[in-house]
Structure formats: structure tokens, C-alpha cells
Amino acid sequence: MKILVVGGAGYIGSHMVKHLGLAGCAVTTLDNLSGGHADAVLHGTFVQGDIADRALLDRLLAEGRFDAVMHFASFIQVGESVVAPAKYYQNNVVNTLNLLDAMVAAGVKRFIFSSTAAIFGEPQSDTIDEQHRQQPINPYGRTKLMVEQALADYDRAYGLKSVCLRYFNAAGADPAGELGERHDPETHLIPLVLQAASGRRSHISVFGRDYDTPDGTCIRDYVHINDLCQAHWLALQSLMGGAGSQAYNLGNGSGFSVQEVIDTARQVTGREIPVVYAERRAGDPARLVADSRAATSQLGWKPQFAALETLIEHAWAWEQKRAVQL
Numbered sequence: 001m002k003i004l005v006v007g008g009a010g011y012i013g014s015h016m017v018k019h020l021g022l023a024g025c026a027v028t029t030l031d032n033l034s035g036g037h038a039d040a041v042l043h044g045t046f047v048q049g050d051i052a053d054r055a056l057l058d059r060l061l062a063e064g065r066f067d068a069v070m071h072f073a074s075f076i077q078v079g080e081s082v083v084a085p086a087k088y089y090q091n092n093v094v095n096t097l098n099l100l101d102a103m104v105a106a107g108v109k110r111f112i113f114s115s116t117a118a119i120f121g122e123p124q125s126d127t128i129d130e131q132h133r134q135q136p137i138n139p140y141g142r143t144k145l146m147v148e149q150a151l152a153d154y155d156r157a158y159g160l161k162s163v164c165l166r167y168f169n170a171a172g173a174d175p176a177g178e179l180g181e182r183h184d185p186e187t188h189l190i191p192l193v194l195q196a197a198s199g200r201r202s203h204i205s206v207f208g209r210d211y212d213t214p215d216g217t218c219i220r221d222y223v224h225i226n227d228l229c230q231a232h233w234l235a236l237q238s239l240m241g242g243a244g245s246q247a248y249n250l251g252n253g254s255g256f257s258v259q260e261v262i263d264t265a266r267q268v269t270g271r272e273i274p275v276v277y278a279e280r281r282a283g284d285p286a287r288l289v290a291d292s293r294a295a296t297s298q299l300g301w302k303p304q305f306a307a308l309e310t311l312i313e314h315a316w317a318w319e320q321k322r323a324v325q326l
């Protein structure tokens with residue numbers, strides 16, 4: 001199979017490129033390196049470029065004759081999207097439509113989209129399934145929902161088949177230790193906790209401990225990056241088999257509080273991990289946990305690395321490697 005991975009030099013995309021490469025696919029990565037790293041692309045062909053560049057897309061799609069496109073390229077910081085929404089609407093919506101239009105023109109009919117739990121907004125139930133109300137509370141979530149809505153229209157009008165995969169909290173690292181999370185600035189909890197463990201940071205700030213949760217800190221559903229790659233692979237098989245457009249929520253179905261993540265990281269690393277209790281971060285729901293039964297029953301998705309300890313072990317191996325390199 002020939003796959004174009006857009007945003008394949010980033011955290012999740014680079015793991016996907018490796019996954020596809022090992023599965024024997026011919027992979028082309030397109031990434032403008034605004035947030036990614038060229039040396040994270042371990043397989044196939046790397047093209048440095050922007051999805052805003054329609055001429056480049058037309059050329060790539062004509063030459064590549066891809067079976068499918070996987071789209072990871074977007075801006076990803078919820079907080080930044082509140083203060084700089086134009087940047088988010090431009091890249092996550094306008095540039096994505098540019099990519100979809102180029103696909104329609106080139107006759108590429110299969111698309112897998114990185115969506116997010118943030119399309120749902122404040123949860124109305126303990127776990128969030130695909131029927132949950134979609135009411136995002138920040139521009140980042142709105143940009144992703146807009147693309148999901150556009151995809152439904154593009155299917156009806158142009159026959160473009162898509163699978164929207166709504167990740168909850170992507171975390172962990174390549175179990176073989178070749179890849180991991182390298183955001184700059186890093187805003188995600190687990191890599192920051194582990195940077196505090198390795199000494200690259202003085203402490204981890206806990207954003208709020210007065211939430212309506214058992215220990216007062218926010219609860220999230222952390223899902224291993226390789227399990228997300230597996231879900232993409234299954235979604236690709238389903239599209240290749242002629243399935244219609246779908247959307248799936250991806251998490252393990254169990255939530256861990258910020259405090260539990262820190263405590264588990266202390267056990268895994270054997271390090272102290274200094275904590276500073278800070279104010280709540282704006283826009284954080286108390287609890288976000290996925291109901292992923294649809295992905296299990298329809299795609300056959302079964303996470304292999306569901307244990308928080310395993311996920312943190314893999315991220316810790318990566319952080320130790322990084323701490324030595326830097």
C-alpha cells in the first residue's frame with residue numbers, strides 16, 4: 001500500500017510512519033517541520049513542505065498515487081488556540097480543506113484524520129462515547145469538529161471516505177526506544193513529569209487540586225501511542241475493505257488523576273519528582289474518559305499497552321535517552 005502521512009515528523013505521526021514502514025507499506029511523509037523533526041522519520045520518503053502549498057500537494061498526489069492519506073498535521077495547544085485562534089483556524093481548518101480539495105482533484109478517496117476528545121467539551125457522562133454531545137469549549141476543539149463536519153459533506157458530495165479518530169490523551173513512546181515525544185514547548189503532563197524526574201526540570205506543577213474528583217486533581221484517559229497506531233492501521237484496513245466513513249473515540253476507558261500519574265511515575269523511575277501545587281489551568285474539564293467500545297467491536301481494536309505503568313516505562317526510557325543527549 002502507498003500511504004501519504006501528513007505531519008509524519010511529529011510525535012504521533014512519526015510512530016505511525018514506523019508502524020507503516022514495518023508493515024511493508026510505501027510511505028511518504030509530508031511535514032513543514034513547524035513542530036516535528038526530520039530525524040524522527042525512520043521510513044520511506046520525507047518531503048519538507050506545507051499543506052498550504054496546493055501546487056506541491058497536486059504534484060505529490062499525482063506522482064504518489066496513494067491508496068490513502070493520514071493527516072496528523074495541525075497546531076495542538078489548547079491554551080494557545082484561545083489567544084491565537086486565527087493561527088488555529090488557518091492551519092487546522094483552511095489548510096486541511098486545501099489538502100482535502102487536492103485529494104478530491106487527484107481522486108484519492110481514503111482519509112484518516114487525527115481528531116480529539118476536545119470536540120466534546122464538558123462531559124455529560126462518566127465515559128464519552130460517539131453519541132456524546134459535541135460542544136467544544138475552545139478554538140482547538142472547534143477546528144477539529146469543523147473538519148469532521150466538512151468530512152461528512154465531502155463524503156456525500158465527492159465520495160471521500162474518512163475515519164476520524166478522536167484520541168483522548170496520547171502518551172508513551174516507541175517500545176523499541178527509537179521514538180518519543182519531543183514537543184517544544186512541551187505542555188503534556190507525562191513528559192513534563194518525567195523531565196522533572198530526570199532533572200531536566202526542577203518540578204512538576206499540578207494545575208488545580210480542588211476539582212470534583214477523589215483526590216481533587218484532573219482525571220484523564222492516557223492511551224499508548226502504539227495502540228493509536230494500531231487503530232489507524234485497522235481503520236486503514238476497514239477503508240481498504242470498502243467500509244463507509246466512521247468516527248471512533250480512542251482511549252482505554254480508565255481514568256487516572258494527575259496525582260496518580262505522578263505517584264506511578266515515582267514508582268517507575270524510583271525518583272523523587274518535586275511537585276508544586278498551582279492554580280487550575282483554564283479550560284480543563286475535571287474528567288475525560290473514553291468509551292471505546294465502538295472501535296473494539298467495529299474495528300477489532302484492542303489496546304496492547306493499557307497499563308499506565310507500561311506507558312510511563314516507555315516514556316521514561318525515552319526521557320532518559322533524551323536527557324543524556326541534551
Ligand SMILES: NC(=O)c1ccc[n+]([C@@H]2O[C@H](COP(=O)([O-])OP(=O)(O)OC[C@H]3O[C@@H](n4cnc5c(N)ncnc54)[C@H](O)[C@@H]3O)[C@@H](O)[C@H]2O)c1
Nearest residue numbers: 007009010011012032033034035036050051073074114170
Ligand atoms: N498529542 C495528543 O495527546 C493528541 C490528542 C488528540 C489529538 N491529537 C492530534 O494528533 C495530531 C498529531 O499530534 P502530535 O502530538 O503528534 O503533534 P505534533 O506537533 O508532534 O505533530 C504535528 C506535525 O504536523 C506538522 N505540521 C503542522 N502544520 C503543518 C502544515 N501546515 N504543513 C505540514 N506539516 C505541518 C508539524 O511540523 C508536526 O511535525 C494533531 O492533529 C493533534 O491535534 C493529539
Ligand SMILES: O=c1ccn([C@@H]2O[C@H](COP(=O)(O)OP(=O)(O)O[C@H]3O[C@H](CO)[C@H](O)[C@H](O)[C@H]3O)[C@@H](O)[C@H]2O)c(=O)[nH]1
Nearest residue numbers: 076116117118168187188189192205206207218258281284
Ligand atoms: O504541567 C502540567 C501539565 C498538565 N497538567 C494537567 O494534566 C492533565 C493532562 O494535561 P495535558 O496537557 O497532558 O493533556 P490535555 O488533557 O490538556 O490535552 C490532551 O487532550 C486534549 C483533548 O481534551 C487535546 O486533544 C490535546 O491536544 C491533548 O494533548 C490536565 O488535567 C492538566 O491540567 C498539570 O497538572 N501540569
